[in-house]
Amino acid sequence: MPAHDASAPPAGTSRAFVKCILSGDSLVLKESATSPPASERTVSLAYLVSPRLASSKRGQANDEPYAYDARETMRRVLVGKDIALRVDYSNPTTGREFCSVYAMSPKTREWVNVALLSLQRGCVKLRDEPPRSALPIDYALLQEAQRRAQEARTGLWSDKSPPAITLIQTTDPAAFVKQYKGQTLTGIVEHVRDGGCVKIRVLLDNGHTHHFLWTTFSGIKAPMLKPQGSDAPEPYAEAARDFVEARLLQREVQLLAEDVVPGPNTSNGVLATVLHPFLPFLQRAGAKRVHAVAEHVVNGSRLRVVIPRESAKLAVVLAGIRVPRQGEPGAEEAMALTSSLAMQRDVQIEVDAVDKTGAFIATVHVPDAQGKMKNLAVALLEAGWASIHEYSADQSAYGNQLYAAERSAKAEKAGLWAFEEDEDEEGAEAAAKEAAKKLEQMSVAEAAPTVTKNLAPVTVSEIVTAAHFYLQSMAPDAVANLENMMAQFATYHASPAATATAAPSPLKAGDHVSAKFTADNQWYRARVRKVLNNGTATVVYYDYGNVETVPTATHIRALPAHFTKLPPQAQEARLAYVRAPTATGAFADDAADALDRLRMNGPGKSIVLAL
Template sequence: MYSARKSTLRQFTVLCSRVILLYLFWILSGCAIIVRGQPRGGPPPERQINLSNVRAGALARRAAQSQPDTRDTPDEPWAFQAREFLRKKMIGKEVCFSVEIKTPQGREYGMVYLGKDTSGENIAESLVAEGLATVRREGIRGNNPEQARLCDLEDQAKAAKKGLWSEGGGSHTIRDIKYSIENLRNFVDSMHQKPADGSETPEPFAAEAKFFTESRLLQRDVQIILESCHNQVILGTILHPNGNITELLLREGFARCVDWSMAVYTQGADKLRAAERSAKERKVRIWKDYVAPTANLEQKDRQFVAKVMQIVNADAIVVKLISGETKTIHLSSIRPPRIDGESSQDKDKRFRPLYDIPYMFEAREFLRKKLIGKKVNVTVDYIRAATSGTDIGPGSIPAFPERTCATVTIGGINIAEALVSKGLATVIRYRQDDDQRSSHYDELLAAEARAIKNGKGLHSKKEVPIHRVADISGETQKAKQFLPFLQRAGRSEAVVEHVFSGSRLKLYMPKETCLITFLLAGIECPRGSRNMPGGLQEAEPFSDEATLFTKELVLQREVEVEVEGMDKAGNFIGWLHVDGVNLSVALVEHALSKVHFTAERSSYYKALQTAEEGARQRKDKIWANYEEKPTEEVVQVSEQKERVANYRPMCVTEITDGLRFYTQDVETGAQLESLMETMRAEIAAHPPVEGAFTPRRGDYCLSKFADGEWYRARVEKMESAAKVHVFYIDYGNRETVPSTRLAALPPAFSIRALPAQATEYAFAYIQVPQDEDARADAVDSVVRDIQNTQCLLNVEYMGASCPHVTLQFADTKEDVGLGLVKEGLVMVEVRKEKHLQKMVAEYLKAQESAKTSRLNIWRYGDFRADDADEFGYNR
C-alpha cells in the first residue's frame, strides 16, 4: 500500500512553495481560469490554472460540426452562474497562485488569490461559500487545514441553501442557448438598430491584434450596438468603458478602414478615418512602410490658395497661383457625367460633350457660377501618374497626362461634395488598398447616397435635360439672319466660352441658345501665329500677352455685348463689357492693342484715344519703340530746325552677320540681373525634368546655354527634337539646341514680369555691303569696337523692320557708324529729310576722305557705279 501510494505521488510535481503573480485573462469555467503575464515584445504566453479540491458545473458545449453523430450538451445547473461569479470578481485583476500538483498531461492544480500575495481572497473558498462549487472530499487528509476549511464552508452553504444546495435542483439556471438565428434581419430590427454594413479583417500583426482585443474585451461588461448583418453574421460596434474598440484598433495600427461599411457607420466615420490617419502618420504596425500620396510634395505645394481661371469640365479647373503660374486641378475621387457607348451620339452632327452629355452642362454651370474668378483653398490629396494608353483594337485606352487631384473648398464648402450631392457627378470606387483618394472620401459617399435617395441629377428617374444649342460660328447665312435681331437687342447677355486671341472670342448666348464668334470692335490687336498657304506665319509681338489678358478678364464670365455688324466670314463685330469695363478700351489702355480707324464713328472713340495716348506716353509694350511722327504742320516747322539728339546709354550684347545689333537698356539692367539671379535660384531648388518640355514655334521657354546657365528664350523654328532654333530674348543671340536643353518658363519670370531686354537696331546713314568679304570686314570691325560694351544710342529714323540709330563710344563720344565710313568699310545712304542733312553731309565728307585715302572698298581708286554693284551697294 505504501509503495503504491509512493509510486502515485511520483507522477506529480509538488510546487506549493512557488507563488506566481499574473493577470487574470479568461474564465473558462467555475473552476478553471486562464492567466497571462505582462506583454514583452508581443503577446505573453497563456497558462491555465484549475482550482484544487473543488468542482463547478460544466458549461454547455456545441456539437462538433465535423461529427454528425454528436449532439449539443446543455449547461449543468449553476455552471454559468459560477463562471459569471468568477468573471465579475476577477477578470483583468492581478492574481497570485501556487501550483500544488501538475499531471503528466501538463494540467496544473493550485490555489488562486486576488491581489499580489496569498493574503488576498481565496477564490475556491469564495465559490464554495456561495454554493457555486462542490468540494472534492475523496482523499482528504485530516491534517490539511485548507481542505478542512473548504468542507466547513460547504456545510454552511448547504445549511443556508445557497446555490447548488437550494431547493428545486437549479433547473432555472440552465441557459436556453441558440447557436443560429433563422432571421438575422428581424433580430437586428428587433434591437432597434439602424442597419449598416461593416467588416474588419486585420491581416498583418494578427496575433498582436487578437491579444489587443482580448485583453480589453474578453469577458468584460461592454455595450454592443448592432449595426447590420451580413451573410448570417451580425455586425456591430463594441463600446468599452475606455472607448470604442474599433477606434482603438485603428489608432494603434492593428486595422484599416473598410469602405463598404463606413458610409453608414452610426458612431461617426470621421473618427475612424482620423484614427487610421494617426496610425499612418506614426507608421505603426501595419502602416510601418506607409508612404503618404503627397509625401514628396513641399507644404506650399500641398495646401495653397489660388484664383479659379477656367472650368475645364465637371471635375477639372484651371487656377492661377500667387506666383502667376497656372495649374490644372482635378477634383479628387469624383467622375463627371459621361455617356455610355457611342450609340447615343448623333452621327449626323458634331458631338459636343458640354451640351450632348446629360448633365455635363449643368455640372459645368454649377462650378462656373460658384468658382470662376474666386479664390479657393486647394489641398492636394494625390498625384495620379501619367498613362501611355493604347490605340490598338476596339478596346483602346486613352493616354492621360499626370493629374494633380485635390479637395477644393470655398467658404468652407467642399466643391466636390456639393457637386455629388446635386447628382452632377459620381464617386469613384477604389480597391481597398488604394490610398490615392480624397481626404473626404466618406463625405463624398454619403453625399452620393443622399443624391440617389432623393433622385437628383444623374440619379433622377425623369427625362434628362436636352440642350439644343445652335453653333452659327462661320455660318454666314445663319449669321446674316441673326444679325438684325442682335443689333436691335442693344446689350445682350452672353458667356465667354473660348478666347482665340486678344480680340477674338466665342460666346454662348443663353437667351438665344446659340454660339457665335465675336470680334472686338474699334481696335487692332497683335495677331498670333497662323497657318498660311505659304507656311506658318509668326506671331506678332505681344499677341500672347493680349490673349492671356483677355482670358483672365473674361473667360467663362457673364458679359454684355453690343453687336454692330459682321464680317464676310460670319463673325459678329461689336463691344464687350465685363463688370462695367469695355474690353476694347482695357486692351488699349494696357498697351496690348491699337485703336483702329473704324472706332472714329463709335461713342467709345474718345475713351479709346485717351487710353492709347496714355500707353504711348508710357512707351509700354507695343509702344516700347514708338517715336512720335510729326503731323504735316509740324513737319513744315521741323524742316527748318536742326536734328535733335537724345542719346541714351545702352549695352551692345549681340551683332549679327547683317550688321544689325541688339542692345540692353542700361537703366533696366539691374532688374534683369535681379530676375536672372532669382530665376536661377528657383531652378537650382527645383531643377527641370529633362525632356518634360515639348517646344512649339513661338513659345517662350528656358534654354541652357553653353556656359551651363539657363536663359530666357523664344522658339523660332522646329526642325526636329534634336534641332530647335531659339532666340535669347534678353541678349539677341541665336542658337540651335536639342529639346532636352529646354524647359518651361515659369510665369513669375515671363515677359509679363520683365519685357524682353534685347532690342534690335540698324546703323543710320550707311549701306551694308552685300559682298560677303566686304560685309565680314565691316562686321569684324564693329564686333571688335563695341561688342559687350556700353555706348550711347540715338534713334534717327524708323526703318522697315527696326529703328535706325547712331551710336557713340561712351568715353570719346565718337560716332561708330561714321568711323566705319571713314575706314572705307561701308558707303553712305543718302537721306532726303531736311533735318537730317547736316548728318548726311558729315557722313559724305567722311566718305570722300576714305576715297582719297583708297581705304578698303575704295582701294581701287575711282569707285564707279559698276564697282558699287560688284560690292553689292545700291547707289
C-alpha cells in the first residue's frame, strides 16, 4: 500500500505548472512541465498590486521600489513548481484572470497562499477596492499579513528608501569580457532565445548593479529558430530551445565569460561557460539520503521518482547493477520485483552521478517487510534478477554489499543463475579480464586479420552480445541517405498530419511502423516484433538495431509509404570464428563492454568489416 499521503489542495482549485514570473503579481503558467507553448496562460494574483519592474515598452527606465524584491519572492518559491490555483475573478475587458495561487510548504506539506509571503515581506499591497461579494476564506489571512508588515514598517511600509538597483543593458561585450574574464559571476536567466543563447541578468556589486547580457554557450552550436536568410527554424531548433528553457529559464546560474561572440551579428553578446546548479537540494544533501516517492517503474533498474519537498521529478537508474533488457530472460521478473518493492512507496535515494541520458545514477533504499530500509539493487542481486555492473559498483559506497549479494545468488543458483554451469570463477574472471585488456591495447588494424577483399567501413550501432551486434554502413552515400531521410522523418512527425495518425489497425507482427524511442522521445522507422495483450508492442528500430516494448496508443504510428523506400540501415552481424557468452552468461557484460570500448576508441569511431 502506498505510504505517500500528501495533503489535498484547497477545494475548488486546479493544478498548473509555473513557467516564469513576470512581476510580483503576474506569472506565466503551463498545464504541466512538458506541455507545449500553446498551453501557456498569464494570470495575476488576486487582490494584490505589485510595484512595476522597468519596461522599455512603457518607457520606464528603472524599477519601482521593491519591484525586484516582489518578483524574486515569487521566483524563488514558484518557478519550475506545480501549484494549485483558483480563479477568483477576471477583467471583462482584457480577459485577464485574477487567481489565488497555492504552493505546498516543504516543511508542513500543507498548501499555502503564496500572496502571504509577499505581503509579509511588505513588497506588495492589497488592492484598495471594495470587498467582493465572494471573498475567499483566506482573505482575512492576507489582511492580517499586511497589517503585520505595516506594524513592522517592512518594505513598502518603511520610512526608508530601499537601496537603488542600477540596470545596465550591456552594449560593449568586449569591455565586459576584459573586466570580468576568469571570474565566476552569478546571474538569473531572463530569456532563452534558442538552444545555445540566453539573456542573463548578471548580479554585480552585491546585487545592486544588474547587467543584462546576451550569452552564447561556448563549445556548442545549437540549431537556430530564425537562421539568417530564412524564416523557417532549423531541425530540432524548437526542441533545443524547450530543453534549455525547461532547465534554465529564471534559474540562478554561474557564468565564466570567455570571449566575444564572433561574427557581425552577435547580439552584443559574449561566449561563456554557464554552470547550472541542477537540483541544488541534491548537492546540499551531499551523501545524505533524500526522501522521494517512486512514481513509476520503467524497468527493473530504472524508475521515475518525485521529491515532494522540492516538487521535482527525476529519472533514476540503480547504481552498480545491470538487469536484462526488454525481451531477454529475466527482464519481466526484474521489473516485477522492483515494482513490488518500490512502486508508489516512500523511498530514499543517494545520487552518485548522471548518465548520458540525463538520468541520475543512484542507490535507492526501499522499505522491507519489517519497515527497515534496504538497498533495492542488493535485493535484485540476491534474487538473481540482476548482475554486477563492475565500473558502477566499484564507484558505489555499497560495492561490497553488491558483490556479496551476487555471489550469494550464484551460490544458490537463484534467478538468472539457475542454468549457469559450475566453473572456476576466479580463474575464468582473471583470464577474461586479461584477454579484454590485451584486446583494448591493440589497434583496430592489429586486431583485424589481414584481408584484402570485401572490406567495408561500418559502425556498430547496437550491441546484443560481444559477438552479436548490428552494423551501419559508413560509406558516404549511405550516411547521407540516412541523415536526409531522418531529417525529413523528424519534420513529418512534428507536423499536424503525423500527430493525427494512429497505429495500424489491427497491429500485427511484421508491420513496418513509425515508433517513438523512449530514450530520446524521437520517432524512428521500426518493425513490429510482437503485439502484447496489455496495449504494448515490442518493436525493433531497423535502422539502428535497438529493441524495446512501447505503448501502441502513444508511441506507434502508421509509416507513410514514401519512408519505406530506403532499405533498413542496420544489418545484423556476428563475429566469425569466436563464441561469446550469451546475454545472461558469465562475463557477458564484461565482454560486451570490451567490444563497446574498442568500438568507441577506434579511429573515427568506425571499424573495418571483413566479409
